[in-house]
Every structure is written in C-alpha cells, then in structure tokens.
Amino acid sequence: MSFTPHPLDPSLDLELVRHVPVSPAAVYAAWTDPDSVRQWFAPRPYSIPVCEIDLRPGGGFRTVMLSPEGEQMMDSTGCYLEIVPDERLVWTAALTTGYRPQPSDMPFTAVLELRPDGSGGCHYRAVAIHQDPEGAAQHASMGFHEGWGTVVDQLVEHLQGSS
C-alpha cells in the first residue's frame, strides 16, 4: 500500500511533527511493546504501571497513568484500527476491544506516521482527530503539544539508552 499522509483539518485536528534520530522501526517497536511503552509514554514524573496491547485491527489497548504520589490519573482504553509495521498506527478512543463503541469525555482518533529520513532517523508525525472544534480546543488546552512532545523526547532517550 502506498503511503498517504492523513489530510489535516486544522479546525478539528491537532498535529505534532518532529524529526528524531532513531529509525522508524525502532519508534514503531517502542510504540507497540507494552514493556517499552511503560518506560516513556507518561510525561515524567507521571508513570504507566499498566499497559496492555492487543496489536491487531479491532484489538484493544489500555494504559493506566499514576501521579508521582501514586494517584490514578487516567485509565485509558481504545481500539487499534490500522497497523502498518514501521510506518503507521491508527487507533481510537471512541471504540474499545472488538470495535465496540465506548463513551468518552473527549473521543479522538490518533494517527502515528513514521517515515525514514534517508540517514537512519525518522520523520515522526502524530495527529489527533476530533469530532468538533470544541474537542480539539479542549485537547489543546489539556496540553496536547507539550505532552505529546515530551513523550517523544522520552521515547528517543529510552531508545538511545537501551541501544
């Protein structure tokens, strides 16, 4: 399948674009292995003690996030929609395991796109797709850009530390 980037709707979508000095395959592996996700997916000092991944279209995932004091901040579930190893992951918070609809305060679909940069690194793009401008504004004000940016730094650190 040829690569078609998600066409951004600036009124409804939030986008994070980065260049990272690790390969698309390494980034993809870090996003899809629960042991790895626990290491970098929460902006520190928050932590992810629980990560469950059923990596197939229709498979569910779950992450639990704790505050530094050990308080549960989030218990997030969702459903994988598209899986193209080393290149593209799509999942949504509007569905859970088996594509079952689930209620959500801020339903969004996420697209992760990874492209080789020709010299071993990766063009990294994450897009959060919302149902209305209010949802996008709420996600932005909750710190989408800072949060998703911080975890990319932590992801790279994790990969460089473990290589």
Added chain:
Amino acid sequence: MSFTPHPLDPSLDLELVRHVPVSPAAVYAAWTDPDSVRQWFAPRPYSIPVCEIDLRPGGGFRTVMLSPEGEQMMDSTGCYLEIVPDERLVWTAALTTGYRPQPSDMPFTAVLELRPDGSGGCHYRAVAIHQDPEGAAQHASMGFHEGWGTVVDQLVEHLQGSS
C-alpha cells in the same frame, strides 16, 4: 486471513442469522454497490434516495432514508473498518470519514459475515455491537430484528430479480 466469527456478547450485541439462496459474492456486491443498496436497504415503503460508499478502511458511507410521504427519516453516516471481499464487512456509526469520531444517539458497530453453504447459497450473519445494555435494548425496541430481517428478504428478491 482465517475466518473468525465475531464472539457474541448477548448482553450487548444483537444478532441476525439467516440462510439465503444467493452466493456470498452476490450478497457482498449488493452491500457494497450504492446503486444496489438503494434498491433493498430500506424496509419498503421507505426508500433510500441517497447512498454514498467509499469502500476502504477509514472510508465513509452515507444513506438517507425517506418515508413514503417523502419525509426524511434518517441521514446516517459511518466509517468502514474491515473489508474482506465476499466474506466480511465491519463498519461503525461511532466514526465517520477518516476514522473521525462523530456524536451518535445510538452508536453501534456492525459486522456482516458471509459464508458459503456448499451449494451456492450463503450463511448470512449480521451483528450490531453496542456500548451498553441500554443501547442494545434501544436498538432492539426500534425493531432491529424485524428491520434487518426484512431488508435481507428484499436483498434476496433484488438479487433474484436482477439475475
């Protein structure tokens, strides 16, 4: 990919199972061609003047249903999730084009499963997957079994009439 039927959750899912005397390929074609859908998808005397289908994972669809008096009863949109020609279609009303979440009074995901019966006919199974028992009960009381059953009869009639 081997065929794995949707595992039914009787408290959340509604199921229609039928045997029909037309092939899985013919049923699949009738479900995926807009001109065909317009012929059988609304229980008569209701009608479907508008049917739009973008048949790919993440592609949207839309149907508009009119009463016999010409009043618009429904304008339904959704998103295709899985497409296995002649065998399986999965779509959801919880998302629209490009996997974008959309508000819905009664969000459900639908699975259509088609299996050859060995003598030219088809084992036909449709499952509607809801987020809670209330959603399933609401869909049942709106006439899921009667409505989805009637349109299977109309689908077969359409295929036999056009063959």
